[in-house]
Amino acid sequence: DIQMTQSPSTLSASVGDRVTITCRASQSISSWLAWYQQKPGKAPKLLIYKASSLESGVPSRFSGSGSGTEFTLTISSLQPDDFATYYCQQYNSYSGGFTFGPGTKVDIK
Amino acid sequence: EVQLVESGGGVVRPGGSLRLSCAASGFTFDDYGMSWVRQAPGKGLEWVSGINWNGGSTGYADSVKGRFTISRDNAKNSLYLQMNSLRAEDTALYHCARASYGDYDSWFDPWGQGTLVTVSS
Numbered sequence: 001d002i003q004m005t006q007s008p009s010t011l012s013a014s015v016g017d018r019v020t021i022t023c024r025a026s027q028s029i030s031s032w033l034a035w036y037q038q039k040p041g042k043a044p045k046l047l048i049y050k051a052s053s054l055e056s057g058v059p060s061r062f063s064g065s066g067s068g069t070e071f072t073l074t075i076s077s078l079q080p081d082d083f084a085t086y087y088c089q090q091y092n093s094y095s096g097g098f099t100f101g102p103g104t105k106v107d108i109k
Numbered sequence: 110e111v112q113l114v115e116s117g118g119g120v121v122r123p124g125g126s127l128r129l130s131c132a133a134s135g136f137t138f139d140d141y142g143m144s145w146v147r148q149a150p151g152k153g154l155e156w157v158s159g160i161n162w163n164g165g166s167t168g169y170a171d172s173v174k175g176r177f178t179i180s181r182d183n184a185k186n187s188l189y190l191q192m193n194s195l196r197a198e199d200t201a202l203y204h205c206a207r208a209s210y211g212d213y214d215s216w217f218d219p220w221g222q223g224t225l226v227t228v229s230s
Contacts, residue, residue, distance in 0.1 A: 001171070034216035036154075043204055043220035044154065055218065087154055093214030097170055098144070098156040 002026050002090055006101035012109040019075040021104045023088035028068045032092040035064055035073045038103075039084045047086075048073065075106075083108055111135040111219055113205050118224030125195050129224055131188040131205030139163065139183035142213035145190050146220070147201035157203070158190065159213030168213065173199075195228045202226075 003026040013019050023033065031051040036044035046055045048064035051071055061076040075082055088101040117129040131143070144159040158169045158179040167179050178191040188205050202225050206217035 036217075038154075043222050044217075045220075046216055046218035049209070049216040049218075089154070089156075089216065091214050091216060093212075097168070098159070098214070100154040100156065103153045 001097050002029060002092065002099055004088060004090055004099045004101040006088060006104050008104060009102065010105045010107065012107055013078050014109045015078055015080060017078045019078050019106060021073045021086055023071045023101050025069045025090055029090045029092045031067050032090055033071050034089045034091065036087045036089065037084045038087065044087065082106065113207065113219060113221035115203060115205055115221045115224035118203065118226045120227045120229060121195055122230050123196060123228055126193045127195065127226060129190040129203055131221060133186045133188065138186040140211060142208035142211055143181060143188045144206050144208065144213050144217060145179065145203055146206055146217065147203045149201040161213055162211035166212065197228050200226060200228050
């Protein structure tokens, strides 16, 4: 099975900061990667799919990049609404499962 | 509005069974694959099971294979998860989630709010 890792596990930042979260796959998943935002008590919300495609309605300050085994989620200018936990997910059907990363919590510095 | 609403969670003893349901509305249900994803208290997300648009293809995480069965009733716009031989480690909030097309190997959007399953003696 494909394992997903994320770094950092926690990130302290201020409003206006540029934030980058990294997600790595244990083997190549091409561009079969999604990013989600989850706030406490809420369901995850899709931000990015196919590694770099922005979901409709998601602010343009969010962007995704990468392919193969290394991916990044960037928030160009952190806003108060962005303090949350972010998860990556691979959905390569040949992997035997659809694995999530362990999450990155973005909190207020 | 696209909506997914789960039900059927509760407290069950180890070894017991439970059937979760997910009612879908606001979209053509039989156009999409569906999945169940769970989240143990204070933990991350774990994909549990998926099913394609007509129920002809299903998949399971190794942790639930042989114990859980996913199914759907397109006439009722509903998704189900039959959970048998439940263990303490199955305790979690169970979300249903829609795939982006007819199979389940895709990103998930939207997600339901979840139904809580607690396995405890």
